[in-house]
Amino acid sequence: MTTAARNTLSVADKFRPLFYPESVALVGASSNPAKIGYLSLQNILQWRFPGRIYPVNPEGGEILGLRVFPSIASIPGEKVDLALIARPGKELPSILEECRRKGARGAVIVTGGLKEMGTAEGQELEERMACAAGGDMKIIGPNTIGMINRSASLNVSFQDTLAMLKPGNISLVTQSGGTCMYMVHQLMNYGAGVSKAMSLGNRCNIDFPDLLEYLAEDDDTRVVILHVEGLDHAARFIEAGQKLSCRKPVLSYKVGNFTSLTKAVCSHTGALAGKPEFQAAALKQAGFIPLTSTSDLVDAARALSYQPPARGNRFAVLSPQAGPAIIISDTCQRLGLCPAEFTPATREKLHSLVDPTTYKDNPIDMAVTATRFDESVQTLATVAADDNVDIIICATLFHGTYIHLLRALIHLAGQITKPVVVCTDTPLGVPNPEAVELEQLKIPTYPLPERAALAAWALAKAIPRFED
Amino acid sequence: MTTAARNTLSVADKFRPLFYPESVALVGASSNPAKIGYLSLQNILQWRFPGRIYPVNPEGGEILGLRVFPSIASIPGEKVDLALIARPGKELPSILEECRRKGARGAVIVTGGLKEMGTAEGQELEERMACAAGGDMKIIGPNTIGMINRSASLNVSFQDTLAMLKPGNISLVTQSGGTCMYMVHQLMNYGAGVSKAMSLGNRCNIDFPDLLEYLAEDDDTRVVILHVEGLDHAARFIEAGQKLSCRKPVLSYKVGNFTSLTKAVCSHTGALAGKPEFQAAALKQAGFIPLTSTSDLVDAARALSYQPPARGNRFAVLSPQAGPAIIISDTCQRLGLCPAEFTPATREKLHSLVDPTTYKDNPIDMAVTATRFDESVQTLATVAADDNVDIIICATLFHGTYIHLLRALIHLAGQITKPVVVCTDTPLGVPNPEAVELEQLKIPTYPLPERAALAAWALAKAIPRFED
Numbered sequence: 057m058t059t060a061a062r063n064t065l066s067v068a069d070k071f072r073p074l075f076y077p078e079s080v081a082l083v084g085a086s087s088n089p090a091k092i093g094y095l096s097l098q099n100i101l102q103w104r105f106p107g108r109i110y111p112v113n114p115e116g117g118e119i120l121g122l123r124v125f126p127s128i129a130s131i132p133g134e135k136v137d138l139a140l141i142a143r144p145g146k147e148l149p150s151i152l153e154e155c156r157r158k159g160a161r162g163a164v165i166v167t168g169g170l171k172e173m174g175t176a177e178g179q180e181l182e183e184r185m186a187c188a189a190g191g192d193m194k195i196i197g198p199n200t201i202g203m204i205n206r207s208a209s210l211n212v213s214f215q216d217t218l219a220m221l222k223p224g225n226i227s228l229v230t231q232s233g234g235t236c237m238y239m240v241h242q243l244m245n246y247g248a249g250v251s252k253a254m255s256l257g258n259r260c261n262i263d264f265p266d267l268l269e270y271l272a273e274d275d276d277t278r279v280v281i282l283h284v285e286g287l288d289h290a291a292r293f294i295e296a297g298q299k300l301s302c303r304k305p306v307l308s309y310k311v312g313n314f315t316s317l318t319k320a321v322c323s324h325t326g327a328l329a330g331k332p333e334f335q336a337a338a339l340k341q342a343g344f345i346p347l348t349s350t351s352d353l354v355d356a357a358r359a360l361s362y363q364p365p366a367r368g369n370r371f372a373v374l375s376p377q378a379g380p381a382i383i384i385s386d387t388c389q390r391l392g393l394c395p396a397e398f399t400p401a402t403r404e405k406l407h408s409l410v411d412p413t414t415y416k417d418n419p420i421d422m423a424v425t426a427t428r429f430d431e432s433v434q435t436l437a438t439v440a441a442d443d444n445v446d447i448i449i450c451a452t453l454f455h456g457t458y459i460h461l462l463r464a465l466i467h468l469a470g471q472i473t474k475p476v477v478v479c480t481d482t483p484l485g486v487p488n489p490e491a492v493e494l495e496q497l498k499i500p501t502y503p504l505p506e507r508a509a510l511a512a513w514a515l516a517k518a519i520p521r522f523e524d
Numbered sequence: 525m526t527t528a529a530r531n532t533l534s535v536a537d538k539f540r541p542l543f544y545p546e547s548v549a550l551v552g553a554s555s556n557p558a559k560i561g562y563l564s565l566q567n568i569l570q571w572r573f574p575g576r577i578y579p580v581n582p583e584g585g586e587i588l589g590l591r592v593f594p595s596i597a598s599i600p601g602e603k604v605d606l607a608l609i610a611r612p613g614k615e616l617p618s619i620l621e622e623c624r625r626k627g628a629r630g631a632v633i634v635t636g637g638l639k640e641m642g643t644a645e646g647q648e649l650e651e652r653m654a655c656a657a658g659g660d661m662k663i664i665g666p667n668t669i670g671m672i673n674r675s676a677s678l679n680v681s682f683q684d685t686l687a688m689l690k691p692g693n694i695s696l697v698t699q700s701g702g703t704c705m706y707m708v709h710q711l712m713n714y715g716a717g718v719s720k721a722m723s724l725g726n727r728c729n730i731d732f733p734d735l736l737e738y739l740a741e742d743d744d745t746r747v748v749i750l751h752v753e754g755l756d757h758a759a760r761f762i763e764a765g766q767k768l769s770c771r772k773p774v775l776s777y778k779v780g781n782f783t784s785l786t787k788a789v790c791s792h793t794g795a796l797a798g799k800p801e802f803q804a805a806a807l808k809q810a811g812f813i814p815l816t817s818t819s820d821l822v823d824a825a826r827a828l829s830y831q832p833p834a835r836g837n838r839f840a841v842l843s844p845q846a847g848p849a850i851i852i853s854d855t856c857q858r859l860g861l862c863p864a865e866f867t868p869a870t871r872e873k874l875h876s877l878v879d880p881t882t883y884k885d886n887p888i889d890m891a892v893t894a895t896r897f898d899e900s901v902q903t904l905a906t907v908a909a910d911d912n913v914d915i916i917i918c919a920t921l922f923h924g925t926y927i928h929l930l931r932a933l934i935h936l937a938g939q940i941t942k943p944v945v946v947c948t949d950t951p952l953g954v955p956n957p958e959a960v961e962l963e964q965l966k967i968p969t970y971p972l973p974e975r976a977a978l979a980a981w982a983l984a985k986a987i988p989r990f991e992d
Contacts, residue, residue, distance in 0.1 A: 090925075168891075169881045217922055217951040232847015234921045238972055241922070241951040255847070285850060312850050314857040320850050320887055349974040350851065351819075379700015379723070382753060382780050382788050383818065389782045413637045419788055423636075453702045454685055454709065457558075483685040483709040504706055506817040 068273040074162030074194045075205045075252060075274075077137030078107045080212065081128060081160070083151055084142035085111030087119045092142045092166060092214045094119065096202070099216055100140075103209040110136060128154040135159025140202070140212040142166050145181055148198065152188040163189065164212045165197035171258045172199055186261045193261075200257030201233025204240075207251045207276040217241065224249015225278035226357045229267045231256060231285040235350065239281060242354045247495050248361060251276040265289055268296035268342075272303050279360040280306040281353050282344065285321045290338045297342025305360050305518040307353050308344035310335050345517045355507050356514035362498035363475040365518030368446035370396035372439050373419035375451040376426035376458040380479060380505040381419035384449055387509035393447070393516055395419075402442040409435045427457050432464035440472045447512045448472070451479035451505060454488050462490035469497045475515045477501075479508035536741040542630030542662045543673045543720060543742075545605030546575045548680065549596060549628070551619055552610035553579030555587045560610045560634060560682045562587065564670070567684055568608075571677040578604060596622040603627025608670070608680040610634050613649055616666065620656040631657065632680045633665035639726045640667055654729045661729070668725030669701025672708075675719045675744040685709065692717015693746035694825045697735045699724060699753040703818065707749060710822045715963055716829060719744040733757055736764035736810075740771050747828040748774040749821050750812065753789045758806045765810025773828050773986040775821050776812035778803050813985045823968075823975050824982035830966035831943040833986030836914035838864040840907050841887035843919035844894035844926040848947060848973040849887035852917055855977035861915070861984055863887075870910040877903045895925050900932035908940045915980045916940070919947035919973060922956050930958035937965045943983045945969075947976035 080100060086093030093113070097120055100109055110131045111124045118124060125131050128139070128151070139155045141148065145167055155163060165185075170178040182198070189195055196203050202213025206223045215237050221244045230236040233255035240253050251274070256264065264287065271277045280300065287293055300306055312321040313332040339346055347353050371393050375381035385395055395418045398406065406415060409431050414423035420439070425431045439445055450465055452458045462480060469476075481503040482488040491501045502508040548568060554561030561581070565588055568577055578599045579592045586592060593599050596607070596619070607623045609616065613635055623631060633653075638646040650666070657663055664671050670681025674691045683705050689712045698704040701723035708721050719742070724732065732755065739745045748768065755761050768774055780789040781800040807814055815821050839861050843849035853863055863886045866874065874883060877899050882891035888907070893899045907913055918933055920926045930948060937944075949971040950956040959969045970976040 173881060215923065217954045219954075220952040230847070232845065232850070234843070234845025235847040235851060235973075237921050237923075238848060238949060241949045242971065245950075245952045283847075285847070311847075311854045313854055316857070316863050316886075317850055317853055320846065320853070320884060320889070349855075350972045351974060354972075375702070377700065377702025378788065379698070379703040379751075379753070380706060382700070382785055383703060385785055385788070386779045386781055387817075389784070395784050413641060416788060418784075421788070453705050455683065455705075481706060481709045482713075484688040484713045486685045486687075503710065504818045504822075505703075506819060 066273060067269050071194055071270045073137035073160070074196070076208045077162060077210070079110065079136045079138070080105070080107060081110040081112050081131060081136045081139045081155070083112045083128065083139055085113045085119055085124055087117070095214045095216050096140055096142060096212065097122070099211040099213060102219055103206070103211060105209045128158050131158060138162040138164070138212065140164045145170050145198070148181065149184040149188040152185055152193070156188065156190050156193055161192050161194065163193055163195045164200065164203050165195060165260070166200055166202055166214060167197070168199040170198050182258060182260050189261060195260045195262060196254055197257040198260060200255045201237060203252070203254035204250070205252045206249065218244065220244055222247065222249040224251060224361060225276060226250050226281065226361045227252040227271055227274070227277040227279070228281040229254060229256065229264065229271070230283035232283065233257070235283050239350050239354050243357070246358060248358045263289060265292040265296040268293070268300045272300040278304060279357050280304060281357050282306055282308040284308065284310050284335065284339070285312045287335050287338060290334070294338050294341045297344060301343035305365070306342070306344040307347055307356050307514070308339045309347050309350070309353055310339055345514060352510055355502060355511050358500045359477055359511035359514050360518055362500050363477065363515055364473070366446040366475050366516040369393045369516040370444055371447040371449060371512055372396045372442070372445045373449045373451065374422055374436060374439060374461060375419060376422045376461060377451070377453055378414070378419070378421040380451050380453065381421060383505040384451055384479065384509045385419050387506045388512055391509065391513040393513055396442065396445040399442055399444055402438055405438045406435065409438065422461060426452065426461040429460045429463055432460040433467055436461070436464045436468055440468065440474060446474065447515055448474055448476045449479065449508055449512050450476065451508060454481050454483055454486065459490055462494065465499065466490060466493055466497065469499060477508050477511045477515070479505050534741065535737050539662055539738045541605040541628070542664070544676045545630060545678070547578065547604045547606070548573070548575060549578040549580050549599060549604045549607045549623070551580045551596065551607055553581045553587055553592055555585070563682045563684050564608055564610060564680065565590070567679040567681060570687055571674070571679060573677045596626050599626065606630040606632070606680065608632045613638050613646070613666070616649065617652040617656040620653055620661070624656065624658050624661055629660050629662065631661055631663045632668065632671050633663060633728070634668055634670055634682060635665070636667040638666050650726060650728050657729060663728045663730060664722055665725040666728060668723045669705060671720070671722035672718070673720045674717070686712065688712055690715065690717040692719060692829060693744060694718050694749065694829050695720040695739055695742070695745040695747070696749040697722060697724065697732065697739070698751035700751065701725070703751050707818050707822050711825070714826060716826045731757060733760040733764040736761070736768045740768040746772060747825050748772060749825050750774055750776040752776065752778050752803065752807070753780045755803050755806060758802070762806055762809045765812060769811035773833070774810070774812040775815055775824050775982070776807045777815050777818070777821055778807055813982060820978055823970060823979050826968045827945055827979035827982050828986055830968050831945065831983055832941070834914040834943050834984040837861045837984040838912055839915040839917060839980055840864045840910070840913045841917045841919065842890055842904060842907060842929060843887060844890045844929060845919070845921050846882070846887070846889040848919050848921065849889060851973040852919055852947065852977045853887050855974045856980060859977065859981040861981055864910065864913040867910055867912055870906055873906045874903065877906065890929060894920065894929040897928045897931055900928040901935055904929070904932045904936055908936070908942060914942065915983055916942055916944045917947065917976055917980050918944065919976060922949050922951055922954065927958055930962065933967065934958060934961055934965065937967060945976050945979045945983070947973050
């Protein structure tokens with residue numbers, strides 16, 4: 057490609073061969089089912105990747121029904137978009153050189169034992185790799201679990217547990233492959249959909265800021281989960297982060313905050329752990345939503361994936377059980393949200409609808425009112441119409457009697473324009489079909505009250521606030 | 525009973541008719557499947573309660589195959605131990621009077637609309653109820669979801685979702701029935717066993733201090749979960765709490781900390797919310813382990829239910845994935861635990877066992893070592909034998925390749941005397957039989973790293989520390 061042609065490409069164009077390839081070469085394909093070179097090929101086939109797939113191994117033959125090519129050069133056709141590489145470190149520069157000649161503009165390198173070893177040899181090898189790749193090839197890794205783009209039915213990783221993962225709009229960029237996949241598993245288990253997920257590993261030629269820039273332009277991504285152990289380029293990171301968080305909520309998690317972990321972080325993916333307070337400040341300046349656990353990241357991402365952001369921070373809680381409603385209100389306030397003050401008109405309607413022996417204010421203890429469908433619909437509609445309410449949290453412990461609050465929500469789902477989250481659970485052996493239907497309607501459910509509160513908070517934080 | 529005879533009874537004896545009755549009367553039994561008086565009878569039958577069951581309803585007849593008695597007095601035999609009462613408030617004093625005459629020494633009253641209404645009428649009714657019950661009858665409620673004692677196959681509540689709940693050693697005392705059952709559902713879903721679970725409601729004649737005293741003596745209870753909205757008797761609470769927490773770990777959670785919730789708390793079960801800081805101080809003085817979410821209560825309870833307490837606060841982390849291991853170490857340190865400094869002998873052994881390209885220190889990044897059973901066993905045994913290690917945390921993202929760390933733990937389970945917790949997950953559609961086996965061996969597993977860290981922390985906090 058000429059320099060002129062390259063300059064006209066958008067960021068999305070530059071990353072397209074990596075994330076949306078028309079063809080993938082697997083360099084280091086293996087017929088041994090215990091090897092990464094076999095698992096990875098299985099993964100590429102699993103979601104029925106629609107592009108061309110070229111296993112590469114000097115021995116040739118056939119693996120999993122696919123013809124194996126002895127070299128990258130021997131692959132038919134003019135070019136290959138993406139190479140997944142599972143070969144020893146010393147071979148990588150020449151493999152990348154071959155890939156570049158074949159027109160590859162994306163590579164995923166799972167090989168470890170390079171820069172993260174802290175040796176001059178590892179460092180030098182990665183520098184040679186970056187040179188061999190040239191300016192146009194985007195590399196994820198080395199020392200990565202790989203990358204998935206569920207939006208393109210592409211799994212170029214050695215994680216072989218993702219058959220049931222649905223396509224969706226949550227993208228994850230992590231330093232650690234294990235951490236990435238723990239979260240992808242949780243999202244999958246909750247039925248939430250993922251677009252892209254990757255661990256950046258040693259960041260041979262693309263780093264966090266590059267991905268932040270790309271995800272801002274990526275139409276398939278609506279919410280970003282970011283897991284950071286160490287940052288090498290704080291200024292670029294903040295700049296790219298601000299551009300991204302103007303457009304999409306970014307849930308961030310900085311780990312490795314204790315001195316005892318500096319060595320572990322450095323030897324993990326070669327990142328400088330740096331002073332935790334500086335890095336936390338960088339995440340804040342970038343306008344990200346700071347969280348402190350993978351559990352919170354997953355819970356918040358599901359809410360932001362499904363629901364519109366809240367226009368303000370005033371919440372209303374409806375529940376037939378007072379105790380969980382108090383917990384939700386307590387947690388929301390601890391996180392910085394405010395209980396909505398209902399308008400006089402709302403109060404008047406609620407007084408006529410909700411059992412006066414339990415109704416006091418916000419939270420609304422619905423008690424027996426939740427055992428009746430019509431009153432539940434009217435109560436919920438009244439709260440949803442109140443201009444003082446920005447976010448609605450419905451909670452009901454699973455119990456057949458009180459299910460009408462959830463049925464009312466299902467009934468009104470298309471009409472409520474404000475964000476809604478639900479706390480309800482599914483006891484072992486007792487199906488909760490309303491919870492399933494709510495998830496299908498893109499209303500997230502959480503099995504414990506504090507988790508619903510955290511999700512509501514994330515919806516209120518989705519408008520970026522930059523801090524100096 | 526004479527005063528002399530009553531004085532010789534232990535606390536456990538006094539509560540026996542309530543928690544371990546030989547016979548139960550259901551006052552307000554109903555043949556209408558939508559009514560509490562029917563659901564409750566179904567519940568009493570569900571776990572095959574081995575005692576005698578007497579439904580009471582003036583209409584007589586038969587419900588669910590059981591003969592219905594027209595009155596409490598008409599029940600055959602000399603006495604009934606426990607009465608579950610689901611009748612309107614104004615009838616309660618005379619029903620309790622009848623129960624007392626029939627020798628009942630336990631009652632569970634689910635009726636609401638009494639003291640929590642804040643009316644003189646409700647207050648007066650509860651005072652008359654306490655008088656009618658006399659000095660020997662222990663009352664849970666009114667305004668409660670009820671009580672279960674899985675150790676006695678007894679479900680005297682209207683929560684009909686607990687068929688799959690296993691007997692175990694965790695007991696829950698809560699202010700809110702909904703909150704209680706959210707947590708019981710989670711414990712059930714994780715396969716953890718429960719002994720007693722109850723919401724105290726309006727605390728007509730037994731309150732938190734009484735239950736704390738009782739649970740200290742209850743042989744079926746090893747761990748206590750306590751959910752408090754408001755305390756009425758701080759001095760008695762602290763005294764009874766200290767006696768209990770000397771013997772058993774108590775996980776406590778104080779909610780309702782914001783002024784906006786004072787009204788909600790008061791109208792919920794008639795408790796004075798009081799100044800949150802005073803109440804938090806009371807829980808601390810009682811030697812309880814303070815937590816801030818139902819999720820943490822459940823996670824910590826599972827660890828304390830299964831594992832021995834830690835002798836100190838020095839933890840070791842083993843994982844084939846560095847990222848999750850860093851998160852665990854980070855979280856443990858944030859909670860106040862210390863990374864163990866391995867002895868020179870341990871370090872030497874680890875250097876020979878673990879891949880030198882990944883092994884640095886603690887956390888131990890096992891990488892490929894976890895793909896081999898023998899080395900995994902030796903690595904784990906080496907760490908477990910180190911005198912500087914008090915708690916062991918094993919983590920592995922589910923992946924067939926790295927399962928040998930979990931297999932090693934299963935192999936060594938009987939020999940390791942120190943507490944162990946595990947982080948591993950079960951992706952949808954991919955069974956993780958090792959995780960199931962670990963739970964059977966009473967080694968708790970958590971699907972995300974921070975949750976395993978919290979469990980480890982709880983094991984280190986299980987030795988009570990009283991604070992002035």
